[in-house]
Amino acid sequence: MIDGTNKSLSRNSSPIGAGGLAFVTVQCPATVANLVCGFDILGMALTEPCDIMKLKLINDPKVIITNKDVYNLPTEAERNVAGVVLLSIMEKMDNQFGFEVEIEKHIKPGSGLGSSAASAAGAAVAANHLLGNIFSTDELVQFAMNGEKLASGVKHADNITPCILGGVTLIRSIHPLDIIKLNAPALFVTVVHPQIEVKTSDARQILRKEVLLKDAIKQWGNIAGLVAGFEKGDTDLIGRSLEDVIIEPVRSILIPGFDEIKTKSKEAGALGGGISGSGPSIFMLSKEESTAKDVELIMKEIFTRLGIEFKTYVTTINKSGVEVMKDVRGTM
Numbered sequence: 001m002i003d004g005t006n007k008s009l010s011r012n013s014s015p016i017g018a019g020g021l022a023f024v025t026v027q028c029p030a031t032v033a034n035l036v037c038g039f040d041i042l043g044m045a046l047t048e049p050c051d052i053m054k055l056k057l058i059n060d061p062k063v064i065i066t067n068k069d070v071y072n073l074p075t076e077a078e079r080n081v082a083g084v085v086l087l088s089i090m091e092k093m094d095n096q097f098g099f100e101v102e103i104e105k106h107i108k109p110g111s112g113l114g115s116s117a118a119s120a121a122g123a124a125v126a127a128n129h130l131l132g133n134i135f136s137t138d139e140l141v142q143f144a145m146n147g148e149k150l151a152s153g154v155k156h157a158d159n160i161t162p163c164i165l166g167g168v169t170l171i172r173s174i175h176p177l178d179i180i181k182l183n184a185p186a187l188f189v190t191v192v193h194p195q196i197e198v199k200t201s202d203a204r205q206i207l208r209k210e211v212l213l214k215d216a217i218k219q220w221g222n223i224a225g226l227v228a229g230f231e232k233g234d235t236d237l238i239g240r241s242l243e244d245v246i247i248e249p250v251r252s253i254l255i256p257g258f259d260e261i262k263t264k265s266k267e268a269g270a271l272g273g274g275i276s277g278s279g280p281s282i283f284m285l286s287k288e289e290s291t292a293k294d295v296e297l298i299m300k301e302i303f304t305r306l307g308i309e310f311k312t313y314v315t316t317i318n319k320s321g322v323e324v325m326k327d328v329r330g331t332m
Helices: 015-019 081-092 115-130 137-152 160-165 200-205 213-232 235-241 248-254 258-267 289-306
Strands: 021-033 042-058 063-067 098-104 168-173 178-182 188-194 272-275 282-286 310-316 323-329
Touching: 021 115, 021 160, 042 115, 042 160, 042 188, 042 213, 042 310, 063 081, 081 098, 081 115, 081 137, 098 115, 115 137, 115 160, 115 323, 137 160, 137 178, 160 168, 160 178, 178 213, 188 289, 213 235, 248 272, 258 272, 258 282, 258 289, 282 289, 289 310
Parallel strands: 063 098
Antiparallel strands: 021 042, 021 323, 042 098, 042 168, 168 178, 188 282, 188 310, 272 282
C-alpha cells in the first residue's frame, strides 16, 4: 500500500487558507490499462497525449465545470467524471468549499487511452494540491475511482493508479486497496487510435464469464513474467509475457486490423503489445525509437488501407504521473 502525508484541515479555515493557493494547473497523462495479460490490475502512463486541467477553490459548496475542447462532455457535476470526484472530496470535507474547473481534453473520450481516468485523477491531484496535500495517495485513488465508476460502471484503478503515480503500476487488491509501483525500463511506446468507438461497458459485457483452468494457468504465468520483467529490466522477458489468452481473443474482434498490426509489428522488432484498455487503441512496446517509428508506419499503412481514420503517437513511459504545472497564491 502506498501512502502519502495526511494533514488535518481545520474545519473553520477558509479553503484558500488551507493550501495558500487560488488555482492550480495540472497535466494529466494518457494511460494504457491491462498491459495485455494484466486485466484490471496492470497499467502504464504515457508521456503523450495529456489533458490540461485548471482547478480553482471557491467558497460556495458547488462544482462549476467549463470545457475547453470539442468533445461536449457534460458540465453538470453529477454527470461529469471530474465533477463526481470533486463532489466526493467536498463531501469528505463537510462541503466547506467548492471548485471551479476548466478541462482541456487532448485524450479523446472512448479512445482506450484512459481519458476518463485522466479527468478523474487530475481532479483528485489538483484538489489535493490546493488543500495542502492533506490526502494520501491511496485516498486520491479512491476519490478518482468514483469517476471511473461513472464512466464505465466499475470502480477499476488500472488507469487511475499509473495516471496518479506515473510509470507502471500493479493493483494487487482493490478491497483493501494495495498498489505497487513497478520499475519501468526505458521503452518506446507506439500507439494507434483508430477513429472508431468501443465503449468500455460494451467491451466488458462480451467477456467470458468462465475460464478454463489451463488458460488461467497460462495467464498467471504471463502476468508473473511481465511483472518480473519490469522489475528486472528484462525486455526479452517482457516481450515473451505480453500474451493474453483470455481477454484479447474476445475483444480483438471489435478492432479491424488488430491481428495484422500485432503480427507485423513484432516482425519489425517490437517486443509486443496489444489492446490499450478496452480499445480501440492498440499499443506496441519497442526497445529502440527507430523500431517504434517503423511500427508507426505499419499501423498507418494498415488503417489507411482499411479506410479508417486514425491518430498515432510515438512516445515513452511517463514516470511522474499527474504533474502540477502552475499554481497561483492569493486571490484571483
